Amino acid sequence: MSEDGKLKRPEQRISRRQILAECLRGAGVLVMGGALGSLVTRGHADNTVWQIDPSKCVQCGKCATDCVLNPSAVKCVHQYRVCGYCELCFGYFVDQRANDEERAENQRCPTNAIRRTFVEDPYFQYDIDELKCIGCGICVKGCKTFGNGSLVLQVRHDRCLNCNECNIAQNCPANAFVRVPAQTPYLLRTEQEEGPGAKQ
Ligand code: SF4
């Protein structure tokens, strides 16, 4: 709200959260960039690696249980540019909340891997702690069903062994595992895909 009592336009109101998101997005790019280096040695002869196509994934839960690694090489990734920074995030909260409370039992994540940070009224930022994330996809399903779909499952290449026959790919009911070029190993929504009016 401005000093004259008028509601400011969203792009004016959200300047602080934009800065915060840019910082975190930058950190994410660094992490993914660091992961690229190791792909040169892990990639197949055709220089491709396994990745999940978010448009096909149905969040069946097998990514958490069928990877040869424990915990899984699959993690939830937050695409900040798509997020609405909702106060009531359905990736974070269950949709039917007892007494509308923000207690732990009303949160979706079984491992407490999502950190909720107040930015400014009415916005909150949600960050995934990948050390705690097991790739179950429960938050992804919530965000996809009720929100913007800013949470997706991705094979994290700083962990993945790029097995010849990925055990999850063998059991994925949606054929969502695909091989992608090792130089562009993540399938995230792009600015081009979202169009010129995309959120930053
Ligand atoms: S196994 Fe396939 S459908 Fe199931 S969560 Fe993983 S990518 Fe999605």
Ligand code: SF4
């Ligand atoms: S709900 Fe599952 S996929 Fe989402 S952050 Fe928690 S452990 Fe990861």
Ligand code: SF4
């Ligand atoms: S290729 Fe191997 S390590 Fe990577 S996600 Fe599949 S089973 Fe896990």
